[in-house]
Amino acid sequence: MRAAVLYEAPGTLEIENLSIEKPAANEVLVRIKASGLCHTDLHFMQGHLKTALPAVLGHEASGVVEAVGSDVTYVAPGDHVIACLSVFCGACEHCLSGSPAICENPDSTNRAQDAPPRITMDDRPVGQFMRLGAFAEQILVHQNAVAKVSRDIPFDRAALIGCGVTTGLGAVFNTARVEPGATVAVFGCGAIGLNVIQGAYLAGARRIFAIDVNPDKLSLAGNFGATDLCNASEHDPVAQILEATNNKGVTYSFEAIGHPSAAEQAFMCLSKGGTATIIGLMGAEDKVQLSGLHFLAERKVQGCDMGSNRFRIDMPKYVQLYLDGRLNLDDMVSQTIALEDINSGFEAMIEGQTVRSVITFD
Numbered sequence: 001m002r003a004a005v006l007y008e009a010p011g012t013l014e015i016e017n018l019s020i021e022k023p024a025a026n027e028v029l030v031r032i033k034a035s036g037l038c039h040t041d042l043h044f045m046q047g048h049l050k051t052a053l054p055a056v057l058g059h060e061a062s063g064v065v066e067a068v069g070s071d072v073t074y075v076a077p078g079d080h081v082i083a084c085l086s087v088f089c090g091a092c093e094h095c096l097s098g099s100p101a102i103c104e105n106p107d108s109t110n111r112a113q114d115a116p117p118r119i120t121m122d123d124r125p126v127g128q129f130m131r132l133g134a135f136a137e138q139i140l141v142h143q144n145a146v147a148k149v150s151r152d153i154p155f156d157r158a159a160l161i162g163c164g165v166t167t168g169l170g171a172v173f174n175t176a177r178v179e180p181g182a183t184v185a186v187f188g189c190g191a192i193g194l195n196v197i198q199g200a201y202l203a204g205a206r207r208i209f210a211i212d213v214n215p216d217k218l219s220l221a222g223n224f225g226a227t228d229l230c231n232a233s234e235h236d237p238v239a240q241i242l243e244a245t246n247n248k249g250v251t252y253s254f255e256a257i258g259h260p261s262a263a264e265q266a267f268m269c270l271s272k273g274g275t276a277t278i279i280g281l282m283g284a285e286d287k288v289q290l291s292g293l294h295f296l297a298e299r300k301v302q303g304c305d306m307g308s309n310r311f312r313i314d315m316p317k318y319v320q321l322y323l324d325g326r327l328n329l330d331d332m333v334s335q336t337i338a339l340e341d342i343n344s345g346f347e348a349m350i351e352g353q354t355v356r357s358v359i360t361f362d
């Protein structure tokens with residue numbers, strides 16, 4: 001099977017022919033139909049964050065189950081699935097208390113060290129990024145890495161739910177639990193930020209501030225439910241939010257960029273009792289500085305891992321919201337591309353031209 005492999009970072013991807021094993025007892029072989037390009041892949045290609053190489057990148061995908069291991073009862077060949085990097089063990093304290101996205105023991109879903117590797121090239125093992133490796137014609141994963149979904153949703157739309165949609169909506173519904181009438185500020189209007197905005201809209205937020213430096217992304221934010229647009233290259237977003245709210249600030253803010261200064265602004269624009277949710281992925285060296293006095297009046301800051309998802313519950317719901325016409329995924333697919341064009345897809349991401357490029361496989 002063909003797949004996009006990263007050999008070194010910083011670096012670009014090479015399309016290679018790889019061998020893939022048959023499913024072990026608890027594994028699922030999936031024929032990938034669509035796979036989205038996410039900023040997290042780019043972080044690893046650029047060397048900002050490290051993973052074992054060589055590896056097949058990609059972690060936002062949908063497809064059809066081709067084969068299952070002898071212990072798999074959750075899905076059967078022919079089922080449509082969305083893959084998720086929040087692979088859960090199902091037995092630890094966090095899994096059992098309803099927070100599988102922060103599973104203590106996801107390594108237990110890997111193959112044993114002495115078992116044959118899932119994918120190889122010329123008999124040498126190749127890693128699966130985020131336990132998925134989804135820039136590929138097929139993935140072989142633990143059964144706890146997939147959610148079964150309706151066959152009615154197109155594969156390119158379903159793929160987006162694998163990471164960006166689940167993270168953005170989950171940050172609103174699961175992590176922050178935004179309630180009707182709330183005021184919200186969203187820093188960053190990429191794929192995650194747009195999903196935070198439409199999540200806040202679905203949750204009934206009364207006022208939604210969208211902050212970005214790219215005018216095209218800001219106007220898109222308006223289509224997803226933002227009520228106030230702030231170009232941070234022209235105005236201080238904190239000052240603009242305070243002015244628009246009679247100096248009160250917002251009850252919920254979200255950082256969806258992965259930049260310390262945006263996280264600081266997300267804290268400073270909070271009202272009394274407000275909560276900042278930090279979604280963006282920062283580097284190991286990044287430090288966020290928070291004003292100590294601002295903690296008075298019970299302002300809070302919290303992290304968010306993949307939208308605090310319970311993805312087997314969340315993803316089918318998001319699919320249904322799409323099918324009911326209440327979730328906009330159509331405007332998030334900027335272009336569909338072939339696997340061979342993956343590097344130019346990342347170039348377009350770097351230049352800020354796309355919300356999402358999605359690889360489709362015939």
Ligand SMILES: [Zn+2]
Pocket residue numbers: 038039040041059060163164
């Ligand atoms: Zn992602």
Ligand SMILES: [Zn+2]
Pocket residue numbers: 088089090091092093094095096100102103104105106
């Ligand atoms: Zn667990």
